[in-house]
Amino acid sequence: MDILLNFISAIIGGLIVWAVQQLYQNNRENKKSKHVQIRHKEKILDFEILEKLKPGMHIDLMKEYFGNPYKLFKDDDEVFNEKLITTNSYLYSFRNADIKITSKDNLTIDTVTVFPRDKTFNITKFVEGLNLNSSKINLARVNEELLSISEHTFIAARLDYCFALKYRIANPLYLTITLFGVMEGDFHEYFETEDPNLFLNGLITGICISEYTDLENENIFYIYEYELR
Numbered sequence: 001m002d003i004l005l006n007f008i009s010a011i012i013g014g015l016i017v018w019a020v021q022q023l024y025q026n027n028r029e030n031k032k033s034k035h036v037q038i039r040h041k042e043k044i045l046d047f048e049i050l051e052k053l054k055p056g057m058h059i060d061l062m063k064e065y066f067g068n069p070y071k072l073f074k075d076d077d078e079v080f081n082e083k084l085i086t087t088n089s090y091l092y093s094f095r096n097a098d099i100k101i102t103s104k105d106n107l108t109i110d111t112v113t114v115f116p117r118d119k120t121f122n123i124t125k126f127v128e129g130l131n132l133n134s135s136k137i138n139l140a141r142v143n144e145e146l147l148s149i150s151e152h153t154f155i156a157a158r159l160d161y162c163f164a165l166k167y168r169i170a171n172p173l174y175l176t177i178t179l180f181g182v183m184e185g186d187f188h189e190y191f192e193t194e195d196p197n198l199f200l201n202g203l204i205t206g207i208c209i210s211e212y213t214d215l216e217n218e219n220i221f222y223i224y225e226y227e228l229r
Helices: 002-032 059-066 144-148 187-193
Strands: 033-035 071-077 084-093 097-103 111-116 151-156 161-169 175-182 203-211
Touching (some): 144 161, 161 187
Antiparallel strands (some): 071 084, 111 203, 161 175
16 A cells, blocks of 8 residues: 555656646746737748848848847847847748847847748858758758768757757858758767767758857857747
8 A cells, every 4th residue: 555655646746846847837938028919921031031131230120121020039048058148039930931030239130040931941152062962941951061060969848859050151251050950860869979970861940140259159049939839
């Protein structure tokens, strides 16, 4: 009887801990954003926007092109150092893509993150010389040349499982590029080995363009599934 009671107590205790964790996570997500009841679902985002809105440009250009954001965050999770960064993070959701633009001073653009839903986004100038099978997001796949120049990590959240590969482009662009994507194998193995070769042939599904700056001040941002709800 004692064994049965201990077993039941352990199950109940585990459920309570899980419930508290879920409550904390939901509360954090709800507090994180100011929700503006505006959507851009009927608009099509052209891949040339990566030319029109780049780090260093004035934030007013974003508002001119897009209007008010779907959501505005006052902080965001940096991908590589896993810290919560104080910044203005603007999220837009279009028919064919989601885009996040950040600005710490609310004057100039710091980062642009795009996750297209179609296969039209051409990123040739950001992957030139890497000999990928395609220069379009949702068609391009990771190869050895990309891995050889990249820092790497993996994003594992409640609804997100995605690799991140970061590299720098010097003259004439002077930008930091981070490519996100889906690996073919089991992501648990990466956490055991931290072997980037596990990302080989992974499908590239998104991109973050950020300032070419020192590593300490470098910020890379992702678009999480819960942010789009």
